[in-house]
């Protein structure tokens with residue numbers, strides 16, 4: 001066999017052996033045999049080197065072709081075996097991961113329900129900014145800069161550019177903004193609105209206080225509105241939101257600078273067993289007849305109009321509804337607690 005034929009035969013043999021290798025070990029054995037230090041390739045190299053000078057011209061390409069063929073047979077076999085060996089069996093008996101669908105936060109759900117109850121009573125859903133002007137949170141609500149009522153609502157102040165603003169301490173700011181809309185000619189009475197939103201107070205956190213909580217502000221401006229309308233609206237709303245027919249309501253005189261007269265409303269659930277927390281009176285909201293000064297601060301055209309307003313803590317309401325005893329559940333981001341309301 002001349003050298004050229006030997007090169008070709010070696011390539012053909014290597015291709016067959018690599019093609020037949022079925023495991024990594026067999027491929028490796030073939031590699032050693034053909035491409036190893038003292039393998040076939042090395043032998044052919046020696047044959048080439050020993051050939052007389054003039055023959056090298058024709059032997060060179062033949063030797064290179066054989067070398068190429070052996071190496072590519074090796075690469076192909078390596079890839080084929082690796083693909084087969086990594087093909088792990090699928091264990092069809094593996095139990096599926098439990099599905100964990102998300103759920104609406106109990107407060108958001110409560111907010112939506114409250115909005116829908118008020119919508120059905122003809123209220124328009126309104127909103128206002130969290131970062132608010134003193135004017136709307138206090139000034140136009142009949143709480144001037146030196147008024148002691150500010151002490152009840154320890155305020156977070158922020159500087160926005162050159163302006164001193166605050167994080168609203170009450171959703172009554174939405175009342176002020178609404179009356180200002182009338183002043184700007186964008187709204188004409190009569191109107192009814194409800195605003196559900198976050199408020200902020202620099203309070204110490206405990207089971208019933210957080211630095212941020214949610215208020216529901218409802219207000220009606222019309223001709224001839226009386227306290228009877230206010231009581232009726234509150235009764236209807238509470239029954240619907242708490243989904244109970246035993247909500248007892250108690251009004252106590254109270255003071256808020258932007259209403260006159262003002263009240264605090266307590267509720268209890270009369271069908272609850274005696275001694276239960278829900279059978280005891282619980283403070284739920286503040287309300288009253290809108291102070292004429294507040295209406296007129298928004299627009300002189302509101303002189304002579306009447307209205308009522310109330311502000312209620314949504315967390316309190318959700319706590320009654322879901323029998324939650326610690327307000328920190330709402331902002332605690334503890335999924336174990338929140339999932340219970342899914």
Ligand code: PHE
Nearest residue numbers: 170172256286287309310311
């Ligand atoms: N904004 C009052 C508060 O946060 C509640 C309130 C609203 C009282 C509307 C009367 C009328 O305490």
